[in-house]
Amino acid sequence: MTRSVPPVLPGSPPARKPPILSGIGGALRSGIAVGAGRIRDWWGEYPGTQLLAVGAVLAVAVWLGTTLSGNLARLGLTPGFEFLSRSAGFEIGESWIPYSAADSYGRALAVGFLNTVQVALLSCALATVLGLTLGVARLSSNPLLSRTVQVYIEVIRNTPLLLQLFFWSLTVHALPSPRQALAPLPGVFLTNRGLFTPGITATVAPLSGGVLLLIGLGTAGGLWWLLRRRGRPFRLGVSLGAGGGLTALLWAAAGPAWGLDLPRLSGFNITGGRTLSPEFVALWIGLAVNTSASVAELVRAGIQSVPRGQWEAARALGLPERRVMRLVVLPQALRVIIPALTSSYVSLTKHSSIAVAIGYPDLVNVLNTTANQGGHVLEAISIMICVYLTLSLITSALMNLYNHRVALRGETHR
Amino acid sequence: MTAVAAAVDTPSALPPHVRAVPPSPVHQRLRRLWGGLFGTPLNSLITLVYIGFIAVVVWPFLDWALVKAVWVGNGDACRQAQGACWAFVADKIRFILFGLYPGPEQARSAAALLVMAVLIIATGLPALWRWPLLVAWGAGMAAVLILLGGGFGLTPVATDVWGGMTLSLLVFVAGVLMAAPLAVGLALARRSKMGGLRLLSVLGIEITRGIPFIAVLYAATLLFPLMLPAGAAVDKLLRAQIAVSIFVAAFLAETLRAGLQAVPRGQYEAAYALGLSRWQTLRRIILPQAIRTVIPGIVNILLNVFQDTSLVLVIGLFDFLNAARVAANDSDWMGRHDEAYAFAALVYFTLCFCGSRYSLWLERHVSPHRHDHR
Incomplete structure (x- = not known):
C-alpha cells in the first residue's frame, strides 16, 4: 500500500500518444504505442496479483478436472459424445417427432429440445397477450379494474413459480373427464386428460416442409430488403404476402394430401386431433401467467415513460385518442418495452426447465434422465449449458441490434 | 383521467381572497371515485362486469375459504364439510414448518428459525448497519448450525432430515452469505482493467446467468461429487447450498x-487526492456508495432468490413447499392439496410482499440520491 503509486482511474481511457499522420513509420510507431498501452492495461498495475489470482483459479479448475477424469476412468466411463448415437432405452410421454425407447439418445434430446421450444413459444405468446391487456387495464381510470390488476400482479410476483405451477397442475387435473369435456371453442376440448385441438394431417415429409418454409422466408426477407425505400405497411404486406403466397403455391403444386383432423369423443376418451398433455397445459398456463405479471408492469412503465407533453401535443394536433396511442405514445413506449420484454422471454425459457417438477419432458428433464441413466453427467450438463447459453447470446445480440436501430439520433447515452 | 387529475392538482393562480369556496376534500374524492366508476360508458361497463366477477369468482372463493371452512376437527369432519379444511393445516403445521426433523427435537429447529428471522429483521434496519452486525451474523449462523446439527450436548441430527421453513430459510440465508463476498470480488474483477481477471469474471457471470437455476442445481448435485477425490463425500444440502450461492453471486x-x-x-x-490508498478508497468511499445505490435492486434479487429456493425440491430436499405438498398426501386427511398450497401461498406472499414494501421504503430512506428524485 504505497502512496507513491500513481493511481490509474478505473474507466479512464488508456493514455495514448496522438496518432502521427505523417508517414507510415509514424503510424506504425503510434500503433505499437497504443498496442503496448493496451497490453500494459491488460496486465494492470499489479501483474503479480493478477497472475496469482488467475493461476489459482486455473489450478483449482485443473485439479477438479483431473479428479473428474480420474473418477470417470475408475467408473469405466469415457467422456465423449458418441453415446448420443446409442439407444436411449427410455420412453418420452409426448413428442413432435416419432420417438420410441429404441431410438438414440440424440433423438431423445431432440424431442426434449422441441418440447422446450414448444412450451416456450406458446407461453411467450400467451404471456404477451395477457400482459398487454393487463398492463393497459392497470392504467384504467376505473379504480376497481386497476386495483384488481394490481392485486393480481402482486400475488403473482410474491409467490414462487413452482407453487403456481403445482396449483395449475392441480386445476388441470380437476377438470371434467372427457365425457363431460368443456368445449370453449368448436373442436377444442378441455379435459383432465389434456387439451384436444384440431390437428392438420399432411403427408409431406418434414424435410420438404422445411425447404418450403425456407423458400417462403427467403422470399419475404429478400423483398423486405429490396423494398427498403418504401413505406412500412406496404413493404410488410407485400413481402409477407409474396413469401406466404409462394409457399402456398409450391405446397399445392407438390400435391399434399392434407386436411383438418377434428378431435371427437369415442368411448371414454377423445381421439383424433392434436393432444396437449395435462402437464403441458399446466406448464403453459403457469409460465404464461407468471410472466404476464412482469409484462404488464413493463407495459405500464413503458407507457408512463412517455412524457405527458407528448400526449398533449398529439391531442393539440387534433389526433383522435386511438391514433394518439398508436402513432405517438406506443412507438415511444415500445423503445422502452421491447428490450425488457425480450429479457422476460429469455427468463421464461429458462424457467421452463421447471417442467422437471411436474413431469413434462423438456430438454432439462430428458438430459437429467440421460445423466442419471447412462452416467453421462458431464456431457449432459455441457449440452444444457451450451443450449441455454446459445439462446441467451442470440437474444442479446438481437436485442443489441434492435437497440441500435431504435436509438434516438444524436443520443449519446441512455 | 389525466386532465381531471391536472385540474384538481394544480393550485389556482388567483389570490386566496377571490377564490370561490372549494368543495370539501371528501366531496372531491367521492366525485372522482364516481367518475372512475361510472364516468364513461366504458367505465360503467367495467364496473358492471366487475360485480359479475365478484359474484362468480370472489364470493365462491371466500365461501370456500372462510364461511364453510372447518377450523377445528379431524379428517371426518372435513370430509362432510363443503369448505376448506384448515384443521388439516393446524394438524400438520409442525411437519410443514420443520419437515422430517425428529419430533422431540423440533424445538431446536424452531429456535434456529427464530434466530435467522431475528437476524434478517435486524439487518433490515439501517440504524444497525455497523460492523457488529457481521459479528452477530457469524455467531448466529454458528448457533443455527449447532442447533440443527447437534453437538455440545445436543443429539446429532443428520442433514437429510432437516426440512420445512427452517431449511428454506437456511438455504436462502447461507446461500446469500456465501455469495456476498464472491459477488463483490466478481463485480470488482469485471470492472477492473486487468484482462485476465476480467475475462474470468465475465465468463463466470455470463455462464451462470445464462443457464436455468435448475441446471445449476443439477450440475452441483451430479457433477460436483465426481470432481472430488474418491472417498470424499459432500452431503446433498451442502451441494445445493453451493449451487444457490454461485447462482446468487452471479x-x-x-x-x-x-x-x-x-x-x-x-x-x-x-x-486519491486525500492520499487514500486504492484499497482504502474502495472500501471507504466507493463500495459504500455503490452498494447504497443498488440496495433496492439487491432486495428484489433476494426476494426472487427466496422464492427460487423452493426449486431445491427437484433434487429431493424437503423445503417448506415440498413439506406442505407431502403433508397433503397423509391418508388421514385425504389429499388436502388445495389447503396445503393455499397456506404455502399465503406464507410466501406475506413474506415477499412485506419484503417488497420494505424495499420501496428503503429506496426512499436510504438512497444516496433521494434528494435528487422528483
Whole structure:
C-alpha cells in the first residue's frame, strides 16, 4: 500500500500518444504505442496479483478436472459424445417427432429440445397477450379494474413459480373427464386428460416442409430488403404476402394430401386431433401467467415513460385518442418495452426447465434422465449449458441490434 | 383521467381572497371515485362486469375459504364439510414448518428459525448497519448450525432430515452469505482493467446467468461429487447450498457492477487526492456508495432468490413447499392439496410482499440520491 503509486482511474481511457499522420513509420510507431498501452492495461498495475489470482483459479479448475477424469476412468466411463448415437432405452410421454425407447439418445434430446421450444413459444405468446391487456387495464381510470390488476400482479410476483405451477397442475387435473369435456371453442376440448385441438394431417415429409418454409422466408426477407425505400405497411404486406403466397403455391403444386383432423369423443376418451398433455397445459398456463405479471408492469412503465407533453401535443394536433396511442405514445413506449420484454422471454425459457417438477419432458428433464441413466453427467450438463447459453447470446445480440436501430439520433447515452 | 387529475392538482393562480369556496376534500374524492366508476360508458361497463366477477369468482372463493371452512376437527369432519379444511393445516403445521426433523427435537429447529428471522429483521434496519452486525451474523449462523446439527450436548441430527421453513430459510440465508463476498470480488474483477481477471469474471457471470437455476442445481448435485477425490463425500444440502450461492453471486455481481458504474469518477479522484490508498478508497468511499445505490435492486434479487429456493425440491430436499405438498398426501386427511398450497401461498406472499414494501421504503430512506428524485 504505497502512496507513491500513481493511481490509474478505473474507466479512464488508456493514455495514448496522438496518432502521427505523417508517414507510415509514424503510424506504425503510434500503433505499437497504443498496442503496448493496451497490453500494459491488460496486465494492470499489479501483474503479480493478477497472475496469482488467475493461476489459482486455473489450478483449482485443473485439479477438479483431473479428479473428474480420474473418477470417470475408475467408473469405466469415457467422456465423449458418441453415446448420443446409442439407444436411449427410455420412453418420452409426448413428442413432435416419432420417438420410441429404441431410438438414440440424440433423438431423445431432440424431442426434449422441441418440447422446450414448444412450451416456450406458446407461453411467450400467451404471456404477451395477457400482459398487454393487463398492463393497459392497470392504467384504467376505473379504480376497481386497476386495483384488481394490481392485486393480481402482486400475488403473482410474491409467490414462487413452482407453487403456481403445482396449483395449475392441480386445476388441470380437476377438470371434467372427457365425457363431460368443456368445449370453449368448436373442436377444442378441455379435459383432465389434456387439451384436444384440431390437428392438420399432411403427408409431406418434414424435410420438404422445411425447404418450403425456407423458400417462403427467403422470399419475404429478400423483398423486405429490396423494398427498403418504401413505406412500412406496404413493404410488410407485400413481402409477407409474396413469401406466404409462394409457399402456398409450391405446397399445392407438390400435391399434399392434407386436411383438418377434428378431435371427437369415442368411448371414454377423445381421439383424433392434436393432444396437449395435462402437464403441458399446466406448464403453459403457469409460465404464461407468471410472466404476464412482469409484462404488464413493463407495459405500464413503458407507457408512463412517455412524457405527458407528448400526449398533449398529439391531442393539440387534433389526433383522435386511438391514433394518439398508436402513432405517438406506443412507438415511444415500445423503445422502452421491447428490450425488457425480450429479457422476460429469455427468463421464461429458462424457467421452463421447471417442467422437471411436474413431469413434462423438456430438454432439462430428458438430459437429467440421460445423466442419471447412462452416467453421462458431464456431457449432459455441457449440452444444457451450451443450449441455454446459445439462446441467451442470440437474444442479446438481437436485442443489441434492435437497440441500435431504435436509438434516438444524436443520443449519446441512455 | 389525466386532465381531471391536472385540474384538481394544480393550485389556482388567483389570490386566496377571490377564490370561490372549494368543495370539501371528501366531496372531491367521492366525485372522482364516481367518475372512475361510472364516468364513461366504458367505465360503467367495467364496473358492471366487475360485480359479475365478484359474484362468480370472489364470493365462491371466500365461501370456500372462510364461511364453510372447518377450523377445528379431524379428517371426518372435513370430509362432510363443503369448505376448506384448515384443521388439516393446524394438524400438520409442525411437519410443514420443520419437515422430517425428529419430533422431540423440533424445538431446536424452531429456535434456529427464530434466530435467522431475528437476524434478517435486524439487518433490515439501517440504524444497525455497523460492523457488529457481521459479528452477530457469524455467531448466529454458528448457533443455527449447532442447533440443527447437534453437538455440545445436543443429539446429532443428520442433514437429510432437516426440512420445512427452517431449511428454506437456511438455504436462502447461507446461500446469500456465501455469495456476498464472491459477488463483490466478481463485480470488482469485471470492472477492473486487468484482462485476465476480467475475462474470468465475465465468463463466470455470463455462464451462470445464462443457464436455468435448475441446471445449476443439477450440475452441483451430479457433477460436483465426481470432481472430488474418491472417498470424499459432500452431503446433498451442502451441494445445493453451493449451487444457490454461485447462482446468487452471479446476479448480485451484475447489480453491484451497475452500482460501481454509478459512482462518479470524481469520487475516486477526490479520495486519491486525500492520499487514500486504492484499497482504502474502495472500501471507504466507493463500495459504500455503490452498494447504497443498488440496495433496492439487491432486495428484489433476494426476494426472487427466496422464492427460487423452493426449486431445491427437484433434487429431493424437503423445503417448506415440498413439506406442505407431502403433508397433503397423509391418508388421514385425504389429499388436502388445495389447503396445503393455499397456506404455502399465503406464507410466501406475506413474506415477499412485506419484503417488497420494505424495499420501496428503503429506496426512499436510504438512497444516496433521494434528494435528487422528483
